[in-house]
Amino acid sequence: MNLIDVVNADHASKAAEAIPHFKAGDTISVHAKITEGAKTRIQIFQGMVISIKKRGRTNGHFRVRKVSGGIGVERVFPFHSPNVDKVEVIQKGKTRRAKLFYLRDRSGKSARIAIDYDRK
Numbered sequence: 001m002n003l004i005d006v007v008n009a010d011h012a013s014k015a016a017e018a019i020p021h022f023k024a025g026d027t028i029s030v031h032a033k034i035t036e037g038a039k040t041r042i043q044i045f046q047g048m049v050i051s052i053k054k055r056g057r058t059n060g061h062f063r064v065r066k067v068s069g070g071i072g073v074e075r076v077f078p079f080h081s082p083n084v085d086k087v088e089v090i091q092k093g094k095t096r097r098a099k100l101f102y103l104r105d106r107s108g109k110s111a112r113i114a115i116d117y118d119r120k
Contacts, residue, residue: 008058013080022062024049024100025093025113030064030077031086042085045075048093048113050100055079065103067111072104092116 022028029046047066054060061078077084094116103111 011058011080013082015082015084016056016079019079019084019087020089022049022052022087022089023092023095024051024098025095025116026089027091027093028064029088029090030075030084031088032075032077033083033085046090047073047075048100048103050074050103051098067107092119094119 026049027047028049029044031042031044034041034043045064045066047064049062050065051063052060053062055062056079058080059078060080061076063074063076065072065074067073092115093113095113100113
């Protein structure tokens with residue numbers, strides 16, 4: 001085992017193993033810890049996954065997009081972040097692409113993703 005593997009194993013979060021399996025196009029709800037001054041609270045960010053990068057690795061992350069007040073908002077959540085408390089899969093989407101960056105240019109009905117009823 002080399003030094004990089006030792007550092008990655010040391011920084012790996014145990015909570016990352018509890019994150020359910022999801023793909024791009026799925027609607028998820030991320031419970032993120034927010035620190036405001038001395039207080040910490042949990043804020044729920046619910047949106048569609050538009051990309052996943054390096055799942056299971058220490059530097060892996062997923063990008064979630066939602067439309068709030070007519071403005072698109074994206075957040076990047078690292079898999080091994082201590083600020084990600086819980087991830088819930090709300091709805092599974094049917095897509096043919098791994099990255100859904102084209103949704104940034106769309107709004108309304110053209111920004112919808114079909115529900116995949118066959119996927120468990």
